[in-house]
Amino acid sequence: MYGFNKEKGVPARIREGCLEKDVGDVSHLLFFYFAAVIVLTATLVVALRNPVFSAISLLVMFFHVAGLYVTLHAEFLAAVQIIVYAGAILVLYLFVVMLLNVKREERFHRQGLVALFLGLTLFLEAILLAFRGHGVPARPVRVLEAMTPALGNTESIGELLYSTYLFPFEVASLILLVAMIGAVILSKRGLLEPKS
Amino acid sequence: MDVPISYYVELSGLVFLIGLVGVLIRRNIIMILLSIELMLNATNINFVAFSSYLGNLSGQVFVFFALTVAAAEVAVGLAIIIALYRHAASINVDDFRLLKW
Numbered sequence: 150m151y152g153f154n155k156e157k158g159v160p161a162r163i164r165e166g167c168l169e170k171d172v173g174d175v176s177h178l179l180f181f182y183f184a185a186v187i188v189l190t191a192t193l194v195v196a197l198r199n200p201v202f203s204a205i206s207l208l209v210m211f212f213h214v215a216g217l218y219v220t221l222h223a224e225f226l227a228a229v230q231i232i233v234y235a236g237a238i239l240v241l242y243l244f245v246v247m248l249l250n251v252k253r254e255e256r257f258h259r260q261g262l263v264a265l266f267l268g269l270t271l272f273l274e275a276i277l278l279a280f281r282g283h284g285v286p287a288r289p290v291r292v293l294e295a296m297t298p299a300l301g302n303t304e305s306i307g308e309l310l311y312s313t314y315l316f317p318f319e320v321a322s323l324i325l326l327v328a329m330i331g332a333v334i335l336s337k338r339g340l341l342e343p344k345s
Numbered sequence: 346m347d348v349p350i351s352y353y354v355e356l357s358g359l360v361f362l363i364g365l366v367g368v369l370i371r372r373n374i375i376m377i378l379l380s381i382e383l384m385l386n387a388t389n390i391n392f393v394a395f396s397s398y399l400g401n402l403s404g405q406v407f408v409f410f411a412l413t414v415a416a417a418e419v420a421v422g423l424a425i426i427i428a429l430y431r432h433a434a435s436i437n438v439d440d441f442r443l444l445k446w
Contacts, residue, residue, distance in 0.1 A: 217390060275359070306409070313403075325413060331420075331424065336427050
């Protein structure tokens with residue numbers, strides 16, 4: 150009984166790391182590289198003064214998030230991430246930044262003290278939650294290939310999208326339609342301004 | 346065998362926090378929208394990690410929907426920015442207090 154408890158006390162992370170060290174090392178290395186670049190570029194997005202540089206830093210972050218998706222065996226989402234986020238959304242941002250051509254920018258709000266207090270509180274909470282480590286069992290991430298051996302990632306997602314999630318899929322198309330109409334109406338000159 | 350799920354949750358929480366701080370402290374509306382993109386990406390990382398962890402593809406489908414909403418948000422948000430800039434020649438959030446009494 151006591152021996153069992155002692156065995157249980159060893160963290161699962163360490164035990165599994167001893168078993169398969171070579172595979173774990175490579176995936177850990179990849180994860181830490183992607184995570185480090187993601188956090189660094191995310192910080193740069195918030196901290197940089199020039200909106201163009203911020204957008205380019207966000208582009209680097211999108212690519213590394215896509216790399217993280219590939220290591221998680223979500224290849225379809227990695228491709229969609231690059232095509233939609235990096236290809237469409239970010240180009241739209243850069244387009245608007247260059248269209249508006251904002252020269253001077255006072256960077257931060259004046260309520261820096263309140264923001265600092267709130268941010269510090271949330272950060273401490275995050276650190277507390279991260280290091281308590283009771284909520285999530287330390288079981289490692291399972292590889293998805295074992296679940297769907299016959300189908301590829303894209304086919305599996307497509308099948309799920311057109312069977313279980315058919316109604317949300319249609320709602321998503323409706324959202325896109327509404328957004329398109331809204332964007333056209335909002336940016337049309339002379340429609341919202343008072344007539345003079 | 347692979348990276349534990351808690352690492353992904355911590356990374357996602359960190360990126361979400363950075364985006365939240367960006368929304369709170371920046372004054373440029375474009376930068377606020379970029380920070381919202383950061384937060385959406387943080388939730389997407391979480392979704393994909395848990396989808397892989399649980400062996401269930403529904404998480405990846407939800408990332409798909411989050412992407413749709415992000416695209417719609419960007420289209421409408423940038424249209425609003427252009428309309429605001431045309432109206433007041435500024436994209437500083439401190440200049441717009443129409444709804445503030």
